[in-house]
Amino acid sequence: MITMKKTICLLLALIMIFSLAACNPDNKTSVNNNLDFEIGDTGGLKVPFGNGETIKMIGTDETNGASKYIYEKLSQITGLNVEPMLIPVSTAQEKIRVLLGSGDLPDVIGAGVGGLSTINELAMQGAFAAVSDHLDEMPNFQRLFGKDSDYNYIFKSCAANDGKLYILPIYEMQRRVNLGMLYRKDIFDKHGLTMWNSPETFYQTLKKLKELYPESYPLSSKQGAALLSSYATAWGIKAYNVYYDEGAKAWKYSDTDPKMKEMLDFFNKLYKEELLDPEFLTNTQPVWTKKMVNGDSFISFDWIGRLDMFVSQSTIPGYDLRYANPVGPNQTIETLPKISNAGTVVAKNDNSALTMKLMDFLYSDAGAELMTCGVRGETFEVDENGKAKYLGFEEGKKIEITDLAEKYGMWVQGTYTRVDKRSCYFNFTEREQEAQDWPEKCKGLEPADPVVNFTGDDVAEVSDISGKLSKKFEEVMFKYIVGTETGDAAWEKWCEQAKKLGSDRLVELYNKRHKELGL
Structure with a gap:
């Protein structure tokens, strides 16, 4: 009798555990959406749009110790649980090959995939989601690359054999002269x-x-x-x-x-x-x-x-x-090319639609500001010349991209798609100007x-x-x-x-x- 009671109690406990798990699936995490900081113009994309879904982004970290700070802010804004997977440049291609072989790709792949031809070949094998299938939910991408844009040619020049676009190019990353x-x-x-x-x-x-x-x-x-x-x-x-x-x-x-x-x-x-x-x-x-x-x-x-x-x-x-x-x-x-074909791709999985929205946010003014300048009042202020003055560094130090990656997680290759022109990359010295x-x-x-x-x-x-x-x-x-x-x-x-x-x-x-x- 005692054994029967123990068995019943154990079954009830297991039922409760599975019930709780069903209420909180593995790919969802509680995210704090109460923003205590201002964000820029999202270009018509409504945020937050997530419900704690986990989105993994793979990028290359040249500092071997980039901060996760900016991804916590990105999670708050979007309502997603954005998890960066930061790997050294030297091992990026090998890492992606392993992930492709296992079929366990992260949602956002911004490094190590190869050139445009390789990307399109893998896309035709079913690895990536087509950007052109999600345009109705991507107002910022449409504005930058749509039919009235100078860069609309990507829909022809960068398309795969099926006529669809899979790559998300980096927008206006280049200086005029480098x-x-x-x-x-x-x-x-x-x-x-x-x-x-x-x-x-x-x-x-x-x-x-x-x-x-x-x-x-x-x-x-x-x-x-x-x-x-x-x-x-x-x-x-x-x-x-x-x-x-x-x-x-x-x-x-x-x-x-x-x-x-x-x-x-x-x-x-x-x-x-x-x-x-x-x-x-x-x-x-x-x-x-x-x-x-x-x-x-x-x-x-x-x-x-x-x-x-x-x-x-x-x-x-x-x-x-x-x-x-x-x-x-x-x-x-x-x-120099205004857009880079060395861009980002989105894995074809249950998260594809949400991931495309995340990428569209990164194309917005707010996304560019977040990933290359940060949060106003926390990581930067705007100086008298309209340029970002980064906070948390020794006064007078010339801030480089690697400094921002290490301290705040910004400028990590593969996790940004657009650059804020107020950022350090466009803050020129007298000789550079x-x-x-x-x-x-x-x-x-x-x-x-x-x-x-x-x-x-x-x-x-x-x-x-x-x-x-x-x-x-x-x-x-x-x-x-x-x-x-x-x-x-x-x-x-x-x-x-x-x-x-x-x-x-x-x-x-x-x-x-x-x-x-x-x-």
């Missing part, structure tokens, strides 16, 4: 040198610097095999790639274009006359930095963040590194090429041909510049090799796809 020529203004001022405005005047400037400083190599590089990629824009082409000829309205292959031969001849001349650092292919960043900071070289191509960085590192009195004109005859600077204004001083920005993506068997063919051509041209480029195989004969030999490797077919595929997309 890379370019850097030069020692103090050296130019000291010797009365003027800014170059063509390949010939650049060459003459390097010669003068070599006369003044015989032990120097006036031009240095840490770009390795990408040296020509850095300079190609101002010649109107793209090294290791095809480019779109605006005049001919057709795609062409850069590395056999006559303009490429001009570039190769030019850099061969610089190398022969010891104006170009002979270690241009092997310089590591520390070695290159030492050369630039110590005055062994005076001009290079790199990121504008080096302008102030090198000034602070150099012990040379009056050291002044500034932004400069491009080298090539077009005198144009690269137009000079770079932003530089297109008005030269001949502006080179027109951006149309965005063309491939589907079906073309994906593999384009990748195969491009890979073979790039590998061979890297070898050709180095031998041509250092003079072991140079001149007209070497050039003709390379052009024939390129044809055999499929350069004409590559151009044909681009022009065919361009026409199919109606661009």
